[in-house]
Amino acid sequence: MNAFTPDVTFDLAEAPLRELNAALHAATGDSNARRWRVLNPNGRHALAAGVDAPLTIEVEGHVGYYCAGMNQHAHIIVHGNAGVGVAENMMSGFVHVRGDASQAAGATAHGGLLLIDGNASARCGISMKGVDIIVKGSVGHMSAFMGQAGSLIVFGEAGEALGDSLYEAKLFVRGAVKSLGADCVEKEMRDAHKALIAEKLAAAGISGVDIGDFKRYGSARRLYNFHIDNVDAY
Amino acid sequence: MCGIVGIFLKDAKLEPELGSMLASMLCVMTDRGPDSAGFAIYGAGDAEHVKFSLRAAEGFDFQGLAHSLSLTSGGTPRVTVRATHAVLEVPAAHASEVRAALARHPDVALVGAGTRMEVFKEVGLPSAVATRFDLGTMRGTHGIGHTRMATESAVTTAGAHPFSTGDDQCLVHNGSLSNHNALRRALTREGIAFATENDSEVAAGYLTWRMKQGASLGAALEAGLKDLDGFFTFVVGTESGFGVLRDPIACKPAVMAETDRYVAFGSEYRALVDLPGIAKAKVFEPEPATVYFWDRAA
Amino acid sequence: MTAHSNVPRTLPRFSATFDPHTLSEIRRAAATGIYDIRGGGTKRKLPHFDDLLFLGASVSRYPLEGYREKCGTDVVLGTRYAKKPIHLKTPVTIAGMSFGALSAPAKEALGRGASAMGTSTTTGDGGMTPEERGHSSLLVYQYLPSRYGMNPDDLRKADAIEIVIGQGAKPGGGGMLLGQKISDRVAAMRTLPKGIDQRSACRHPDWTGPDDLEIKIEELREITDWQKPIYVKVGASRPYYDISLAVKSGADVVVLDGMQGGTAATQDVFIEHVGIPILSAIRPAVKALQDLGLHRKVQLVVSGGIRNGADVAKALALGADAVAIGTAALVALGDNDPQYEADYAALGSTAGAYDDWHEGRDPAGITTQDPDLWSRLDPVKAGRRLANYLGVLTLEAQTIARACGKSHLHNLEPEDLVALTVEAAAMAGVPLAGTDWIPGRTGGY
Numbered sequence: 018m019n020a021f022t023p024d025v026t027f028d029l030a031e032a033p034l035r036e037l038n039a040a041l042h043a044a045t046g047d048s049n050a051r052r053w054r055v056l057n058p059n060g061r062h063a064l065a066a067g068v069d070a071p072l073t074i075e076v077e078g079h080v081g082y083y084c085a086g087m088n089q090h091a092h093i094i095v096h097g098n099a100g101v102g103v104a105e106n107m108m109s110g111f112v113h114v115r116g117d118a119s120q121a122a123g124a125t126a127h128g129g130l131l132l133i134d135g136n137a138s139a140r141c142g143i144s145m146k147g148v149d150i151i152v153k154g155s156v157g158h159m160s161a162f163m164g165q166a167g168s169l170i171v172f173g174e175a176g177e178a179l180g181d182s183l184y185e186a187k188l189f190v191r192g193a194v195k196s197l198g199a200d201c202v203e204k205e206m207r208d209a210h211k212a213l214i215a216e217k218l219a220a221a222g223i224s225g226v227d228i229g230d231f232k233r234y235g236s237a238r239r240l241y242n243f244h245i246d247n248v249d250a251y
Numbered sequence: 252m253c254g255i256v257g258i259f260l261k262d263a264k265l266e267p268e269l270g271s272m273l274a275s276m277l278c279v280m281t282d283r284g285p286d287s288a289g290f291a292i293y294g295a296g297d298a299e300h301v302k303f304s305l306r307a308a309e310g311f312d313f314q315g316l317a318h319s320l321s322l323t324s325g326g327t328p329r330v331t332v333r334a335t336h337a338v339l340e341v342p343a344a345h346a347s348e349v350r351a352a353l354a355r356h357p358d359v360a361l362v363g364a365g366t367r368m369e370v371f372k373e374v375g376l377p378s379a380v381a382t383r384f385d386l387g388t389m390r391g392t393h394g395i396g397h398t399r400m401a402t403e404s405a406v407t408t409a410g411a412h413p414f415s416t417g418d419d420q421c422l423v424h425n426g427s428l429s430n431h432n433a434l435r436r437a438l439t440r441e442g443i444a445f446a447t448e449n450d451s452e453v454a455a456g457y458l459t460w461r462m463k464q465g466a467s468l469g470a471a472l473e474a475g476l477k478d479l480d481g482f483f484t485f486v487v488g489t490e491s492g493f494g495v496l497r498d499p500i501a502c503k504p505a506v507m508a509e510t511d512r513y514v515a516f517g518s519e520y521r522a523l524v525d526l527p528g529i530a531k532a533k534v535f536e537p538e539p540a541t542v543y544f545w546d547r548a549a
Numbered sequence: 550m551t552a553h554s555n556v557p558r559t560l561p562r563f564s565a566t567f568d569p570h571t572l573s574e575i576r577r578a579a580a581t582g583i584y585d586i587r588g589g590g591t592k593r594k595l596p597h598f599d600d601l602l603f604l605g606a607s608v609s610r611y612p613l614e615g616y617r618e619k620c621g622t623d624v625v626l627g628t629r630y631a632k633k634p635i636h637l638k639t640p641v642t643i644a645g646m647s648f649g650a651l652s653a654p655a656k657e658a659l660g661r662g663a664s665a666m667g668t669s670t671t672t673g674d675g676g677m678t679p680e681e682r683g684h685s686s687l688l689v690y691q692y693l694p695s696r697y698g699m700n701p702d703d704l705r706k707a708d709a710i711e712i713v714i715g716q717g718a719k720p721g722g723g724g725m726l727l728g729q730k731i732s733d734r735v736a737a738m739r740t741l742p743k744g745i746d747q748r749s750a751c752r753h754p755d756w757t758g759p760d761d762l763e764i765k766i767e768e769l770r771e772i773t774d775w776q777k778p779i780y781v782k783v784g785a786s787r788p789y790y791d792i793s794l795a796v797k798s799g800a801d802v803v804v805l806d807g808m809q810g811g812t813a814a815t816q817d818v819f820i821e822h823v824g825i826p827i828l829s830a831i832r833p834a835v836k837a838l839q840d841l842g843l844h845r846k847v848q849l850v851v852s853g854g855i856r857n858g859a860d861v862a863k864a865l866a867l868g869a870d871a872v873a874i875g876t877a878a879l880v881a882l883g884d885n886d887p888q889y890e891a892d893y894a895a896l897g898s899t900a901g902a903y904d905d906w907h908e909g910r911d912p913a914g915i916t917t918q919d920p921d922l923w924s925r926l927d928p929v930k931a932g933r934r935l936a937n938y939l940g941v942l943t944l945e946a947q948t949i950a951r952a953c954g955k956s957h958l959h960n961l962e963p964e965d966l967v968a969l970t971v972e973a974a975a976m977a978g979v980p981l982a983g984t985d986w987i988p989g990r991t992g993g994y
Contacts, residue, residue, distance in 0.1 A: 034771070035775070038774075042774060059520075060521035060522075061521065063767055063772075067701055079520050079524075080520075082756075086772060087700070087701040089701060098520065100506075101764075102755035106696060106701075117534070119504065120755070125699065125754055125755075139539065140755075144695065144750070144754050146740040165739075165740045184741060242728055242746055243583055254760065282764075283760040285797070400797055402759070482757065502757035504761070
């Protein structure tokens with residue numbers, strides 16, 4: 018177990034998830050219950066979903082679907098793998114998955130920072146609306162599908178159809194991209210973009226990464242207004 | 252729409268615990284499929300004998316059936332009754348004779364056959380189904396299981412998975428196929444028989460048809476990527492191994508865990524949490540449109 | 550003068566298959582290369598509630614006195630799991646319509662009208678506006694595939710959550726809303742650049758199928774501490790299976806939208822050719838609930854073509870717990886009003902037929918984001934019109950229920966109905982008038 022002195026330790030082998038979430042929702046972050054440790058998550062769903070306070074929550078193990086869903090303000094660390102839709106629709110705060118994340122990580126999230134140490138599978142950042150997502154491993158197919166805003170920074174590779182039907186989300190991938198989706202193109206990496214990556218990495222506490230290795234991908238904006246000659250893309 | 256699980260042992264010392272491992276995995280997947288459950292276990296067996304997994308109504312006289320099937324040179328087939336199911340063991344030389352005889356019993360359904368595979372499935376909560384068939388005490392090298400939330404076909408035992416895809420072959424499915432009606436008609440013309448309106452049975456029948464034409468299971472699964480439309484995660488069992496395949500869109504969940512003692516599959520990680528040494532296992536998500544296969548022979 | 554002039558001429562004859570409308574659509578497609586996108590619902594003639602009639606009480610049954618003898622209209626939605634179910638005074642609710650599709654004054658008017666009558670309104674794709682939350686005493690917050698504007702603060706402000714899987718105008722469809730209506734405010738609410746086409750997803754981004762829907766419902770319940778009813782809305786296509794699976798996934802309320810249901814904008818081919826009429830969808834949905842032992846425990850709300858109190862009463866008699874209105878509510882506000890005929894004509898349409906809602910030039914100021922047009926709709930007066938209309942729907946339904954001897958609308962039954970046509974008899978599962986024959990079924994009364 019990592020070095021961390023919790024104010025509250027909650028063992029899901031002893032009490033139900035509903036009690037944990039209710040307690041997290043009641044916590045304001047002003048009291049002595051600011052630092053939480055959750056034991057035996059065992060793949061349970063919706064763990065620490067809907068938290069709306071500056072709490073630190075360390076989860077000791079693998080979690081199921083929608084961990085940290087709709088998070089606001091909290092700093093949630095998963096010492097394990099995360100199931101489908103980790104930090105889906107997050108508004109603010111910081112979610113850190115120490116292992117791999119399953120499909121739709123950070124889906125539709127509006128804000129905050131999602132850091133995944135391992136790989137994220139298909140549809141990472143789908144319909145992202147302002148979240149910053151950093152994946153130290155690789156991302157699966159259809160990542161950033163319909164991404165509207167925010168940034169996706171991938172240290173490894175990207176699967177097929179990266180950024181399909183992309184709006185204004187900014188994508189940066191260091192490794193190979195299997196294929197680009199409709200209306201997603203490689204774009205010139207300018208200083209402003211390098212500064213953006215540096216800022217996001219610094220926010221995630223990551224240093225020593227050569228930013229020059231990343232390539233930038235964005236919307237060609239050809240689908241922004243319908244034209245019959247683009248019909249193959251629909 | 253369902254929960255699926257599978258486990259393949261590398262370490263023979265775990266073989267006595269296969270049933271209890273599979274039972275715990277199956278029961279955790281109740282939320283995903285409360286209507287019915289089923290499983291296939293690959294246990295003891297030899298090339299000299301064929302096991303027929305049979306299903307009939309509650310209280311059916313399987314012993315009497317075995318007696319009536321008494322063979323000219325093989326004696327009365329060995330029969331092991333478990334609730335509504337029975338496993339009939341006959342010398343391989345008499346297999347077709349017994350098959351023909353069973354066909355004359357419309358009240359008995361043949362749910363699977365093979366040298367090592369035994370198949371059990373029933374309506375009801377997965378825990379009740381596991382208890383009824385005493386899954387916890389079964390031993391073997393690998394097994395697959397399924398909990399079902401019935402979608403468009405009826406909640407019946409016949410609609411429960413696994414579907415046997417040929418001798419020692421079976422399949423469980425999570426997802427929903429969109430071209431199964433046309434495919435069922437085409438396969439029926441090719442001589443594949445179907446017992447249900449279930450889309451998953453069509454997938455099973457499709458693999459059987461491919462393998463009858465000489466394809467390996469791996470090649471049959473590859474071909475399925477082109478011919479099966481819709482959403483699927485399959486786990487399949489064969490005499491010597493088990494495989495996993497997800498459709499290219501891969502919306503339905505899949506988690507795998509591998510240690511030096513076993514490989515396990517679950518629709519969700521929750522299904523795997525009670526496996527020995529899971530905390531140190533390599534836990535990963537199988538890639539879409541990629542055939543995974545573990546074989547004892549390899 | 551030739552002999553020819555005395556020969557009778559055959560009149561020019563239009564083809565029934567290639568009728569003038571069809572010809573105009575072929576020419577339009579050939580000229581533009583894009584399918585026709587429009588608002589509203591199906592315009593074709595479909596078997597509908599008009600093909601059903603009530604059997605008023607006589608000698609075998611006794612009617613209730615109007616006004617004096619009570620006929621209840623209240624309904625509670627979300628009694629299965631939610632800590633705070635919704636109590637409605639009338640079983641007529643307002644269906645989901647987005648800010649973006651509708652103007653802010655129109656959303657406010659819907660809230661005012663519904664609240665005055667003790668019923669609920671529903672948000673739409675694009676999030677919750679302060680106008681509609683402020684003016685709606687009961688507000689259902691839609692959870693859609695796009696998740697535009699979705700946020701947990703609004704989720705907690707809502708009185709119920711409606712997970713939208715499909716709508717009757719386009720089951721299985723996403724859509725494309727052309728850019729004209731993406732104003733600054735709409736763009737900001739949806740996190741989209743201004744003026745671009747909005748492409749909507751057809752599936753939710755983070756779950757597919759009932760087994761995963763169950764987990765999504767659990768998450769929404771956890772986030773809102775199990776207080777709010779969770780509705781699941783589907784477009785009518787395979788209602789028996791879709792409703793059973795929504796219920797198995799844990800829904801408190803299921804919403805079933807028939808193909809007559811409207812839309813802000815989608816392909817005409819979708820509106821006219823996908824889905825089934827609400828008349829044919831209710832009985833299979835009710836059967837699904839009955840088979841699960843949950844009829845009236847998981848409430849069924851139906852929509853798609855509800856126009857008057859008779860439609861309300863018929864939907865309830867077939868087994869629904871409540872109805873939702875969309876198109877009719879907009880008409881009550883002032884949509885397609887003949888007072889703007891000159892403006893409709895200028896747009897190449899006519900009052901009553903105007904459906905280019907996606908273009909944002911609605912003369913009535915309802916389906917537009919143009920501030921000048923907004924000012925044409927007074928939300929207070931329009932809200933009053935909607936309240937009046939909701940009141941009439943309720944009174945009409947009560948009148949019919951009393952005539953059938955019912956002290957509550959919910960006591961109407963399929964056996965109170967007969968069908969005028971063989972089609973309606975088969976679809977609604979009620980006997981053809983004057984017979985005991987329900988096509989496709991055996992048995993009599």
